[in-house]
Amino acid sequence: MIDDKLRTAARATLTEYLKAKRLRKTPERYAILDKVCEMNKHFDIEALYAAIEGDGYHVSRSTIYNTMELLTDCGIVRRHQFGAQPAQYERVSATVNHLHLICQQCGKIKEVKDPELVSFMNSRRYSAFHDSYFCLYVYGICAACTRRNRREAGK
Ligand SMILES: [Zn+2]
Ligand SMILES: [Zn+2]
Incomplete structure (x- = not known):
């Protein structure tokens, strides 16, 4: 379930950030962000990749990796390293x-x-x-x- 207010705020944050960093506003980055807004628990890159593929949308794992770096940097998600597991992410508003x-x-x-x-x-x-x-x-x-x-x- 997408929370519209949350998604609108997150998209605005990303847009500001991309503008400030002079990065391109690619549709893939926003599609990944939308999916992140639907995730309620911690997730790793694999789970996010599977969720996006499940919607019939295709992005490469490396695009997801890179986008998650951006989303972490602009304060939308937080990256956790729990022991030896792959890095887990969660939305800052949920954390x-x-x-x-x-x-x-x-x-x-x-x-x-x-x-x-x-x-x-x-x-x-x-x-x-x-x-x-x-x-x-x-x-x-x-x-x-x-x-x-x-x-x-x-x-
Ligand atoms: Zn146990
Ligand atoms: Zn948590």
Whole structure:
């Protein structure tokens, strides 16, 4: 489902950015952006490629890579590196106020809200540094893996 307001705002941000950087406003870049606006969870390049192909639209993986670099640079998406997995992206508007719990065993990512911690982090000031944003990753073992480990240990 495309949220129209979100898409319009994202397109405006991209247009400004491309203009400022003197880059071409190619239809592929906007098609990729539209798809990104439909993604509600984290996704990697492969998932985005599959989603775009699923719509019957063809763009190369390298165009997707390059466009995601631009979208990251202009602040529409954020790039995450969770352990050894391929880079994951998510829209900045979807990322505020949650942290990521990452299972070190199966790689599953759970998002949790922690408003107290977020407001604490937002209140922090660091000398000689102007902070833009923060990401919080908590590594550990998920409930499913804990259960599986117990079962296997009990054999
Ligand atoms: Zn997230
Ligand atoms: Zn797990």
